[in-house]
Amino acid sequence: MTELEKGPKGRRRGRGARERILGASRQLFREQGINRTGMDQLCAAAQVSKRTAYQHFTGKDELVTEYLRRFDPAVLSGVFDRTDLTPRERLLAAFDIPPSTPLCPYIAAAVELHDPQHPASQYARDYKKAVAARLTDTAREAGAADPEQLGEQLALLIDGAATRTRVLDDDAFPTAAAIAAVLIDNAVPATAGDDRRGEEVPR
Amino acid sequence: MTELEKGPKGRRRGRGARERILGASRQLFREQGINRTGMDQLCAAAQVSKRTAYQHFTGKDELVTEYLRRFDPAVLSGVFDRTDLTPRERLLAAFDIPPSTPLCPYIAAAVELHDPQHPASQYARDYKKAVAARLTDTAREAGAADPEQLGEQLALLIDGAATRTRVLDDDAFPTAAAIAAVLIDNAVPATAGDDRRGEEVPR
DNA sequence: CCGTAAGCACACAGGACGGTGTACTTAGCA
DNA sequence: TGCTAAGTACACCGTCCTGTGTGCTTACGG
Numbered sequence: 001m002t003e004l005e006k007g008p009k010g011r012r013r014g015r016g017a018r019e020r021i022l023g024a025s026r027q028l029f030r031e032q033g034i035n036r037t038g039m040d041q042l043c044a045a046a047q048v049s050k051r052t053a054y055q056h057f058t059g060k061d062e063l064v065t066e067y068l069r070r071f072d073p074a075v076l077s078g079v080f081d082r083t084d085l086t087p088r089e090r091l092l093a094a095f096d097i098p099p100s101t102p103l104c105p106y107i108a109a110a111v112e113l114h115d116p117q118h119p120a121s122q123y124a125r126d127y128k129k130a131v132a133a134r135l136t137d138t139a140r141e142a143g144a145a146d147p148e149q150l151g152e153q154l155a156l157l158i159d160g161a162a163t164r165t166r167v168l169d170d171d172a173f174p175t176a177a178a179i180a181a182v183l184i185d186n187a188v189p190a191t192a193g194d195d196r197r198g199e200e201v202p203r
Numbered sequence: 204m205t206e207l208e209k210g211p212k213g214r215r216r217g218r219g220a221r222e223r224i225l226g227a228s229r230q231l232f233r234e235q236g237i238n239r240t241g242m243d244q245l246c247a248a249a250q251v252s253k254r255t256a257y258q259h260f261t262g263k264d265e266l267v268t269e270y271l272r273r274f275d276p277a278v279l280s281g282v283f284d285r286t287d288l289t290p291r292e293r294l295l296a297a298f299d300i301p302p303s304t305p306l307c308p309y310i311a312a313a314v315e316l317h318d319p320q321h322p323a324s325q326y327a328r329d330y331k332k333a334v335a336a337r338l339t340d341t342a343r344e345a346g347a348a349d350p351e352q353l354g355e356q357l358a359l360l361i362d363g364a365a366t367r368t369r370v371l372d373d374d375a376f377p378t379a380a381a382i383a384a385v386l387i388d389n390a391v392p393a394t395a396g397d398d399r400r401g402e403e404v405p406r
Numbered sequence: 407c408c409g410t411a412a413g414c415a416c417a418c419a420g421g422a423c424g425g426t427g428t429a430c431t432t433a434g435c436a
Numbered sequence: 437t438g439c440t441a442a443g444t445a446c447a448c449c450g451t452c453c454t455g456t457g458t459g460c461t462t463a464c465g466g
Contacts, residue, residue: 015433017443033317035238038423049444054425103314110370111306111314114236125371153382156375160363167313167362168328175355182389183382218463220413241453252414257455 018056020046025067030102034064034112065120068109072127080134087142091135091184094158095177103166107159131155144187153183221259223249228270233305237267237315268323271312275330283337290345291387294338297361298380306369310362334358347390356386 024046028037039060043050057063079094106124113121136151144150161176227249231240242263246253260266282297309327316324339354347353364379 015443033315035315036317039425040423049446050424051426051428051445052443055442060424107366107370108314111311112236112238114239116372128367128370149378149381152378156360156363156367156378156382158363159366159370160359160361163310163362163366164331164359167310167324167331169319172359175352175359178352179356179359179382179386182386186385186389218413242455243453252416253454254415254456254458255413258412263454 017046017048017052021048021053021056021063022067022070024048025063026070029064029067029108030105034109061118061120064109064113065118065123068105068120068123068127071105076131076134080138087138088184088188090138091142091154092177092180094135094154095161095173095180097173099171101162104159104162107162128155128159131158139184139187142184142188144184145189146187150183150187154180157183220249220251220255224251224256224259224266225270225273227251228266229273232267232270232311233308237312264321264323267312267316268321268326271308271323271326271330274308279334279337283341290341291391293341294345294357294387295380295383297338297357298364298376298383300376302374304365307362307365310365331358331362334361342387342390345387345391347387348392349390353386353390357383360386 021042024042025037028042028045039050039053043053046053053063057066080090082090082093085093106127110116110121110124115121116125132151132155134151135154136147139150139154140147157176157180161172164170164172224245227245228240231245231248242253242256246256249256256266260269283293285293285296288296309330313319313324313327318324319328335354335358337354338357339350342353342357343350360379360383364375367373367375
């Protein structure tokens, strides 16, 4: 019974205050930002007593870090594990984000916290590197000449689009996708016409 | 004598508290962020009494807005008005930023303030549009087929590099510059070899 | 040299914030 | 049913924040 109190069902032991707290975090941190969301308000929204919150998390910093840690599954696997797409299509699918997302929470956290040493900032860094790595893997699959370079470039495009969407309040992902298409076509040797073929290219 | 109290010399009327405040803002807002810099600390750094600060600015919001407004001259004209470079070189020069800049202050402000209605956020938006417009102009000079698209694309690259540099704590501008070179070469009709020629291309 | 406006020192209001202490109630399982 | 861990209610602390009120000093131009 060491630490399995929070399984996927989360019904063991208690009534799931932790999940409610994290759910409220997801909503409020996105709507108002991290710094502008107080613990009082957060606990009220989660319908959790403040005392309980501080029994689950040693402080707001830890809550923020855990809040970030709960984003991976949907985003990362949701895009890169789609076997119905060619590698090239998968690379481009990373730019098909629903217009709901206000701003990549990792960027927002890193900017708001303003401390590179903060655990959440470090995690944001790790996450961004992981995304670039997955892009690199997919770029390699697609047959790119320099997959690392292409992965890094596409990652930069995604972050640029996210930032610009936020600052300008106007969807910048189509622009980024257009650049991505150019970069991919330039990086993949023209002889390998894998645009529409679902087959895996040998490496 | 309507409003010329703050000329370049700034010696008229008093001893220049306003400029000292804005100078301290430039330093502290960049080093610590806007939200994490209190007015007390800022006034101490500026060697200005708090009372004086609030006689120059109705509130912190106005100070932040004015702080952003003081950035233009160096950045915008410093890059785009260089007549010693070809248009193409000028476009690429936008990516030669000194490694001192922590993060584009406009992005930082927009994210930190977290309110699109805030005057500073609106100004950040205007500024970003102005930069894109100048890039578009230069792209047109360089003979790009679709200068507006290229300008928007380069602006996205700059913001992506700025964001990524901040989040990853690693200079991303070379990557962005590499992408920019590809985009420029793709956008400019191959026949017009203006790479090294200082002459103005007719539009 | 003197008046006026700029600036100063400093205390303080009023609120939001993160975080804690204490005594109580409930949920779930054996 | 009764024990134990999870959750609750709520008052409270110290700190920091933006912003003000008041009375004083200084710089500078006429």
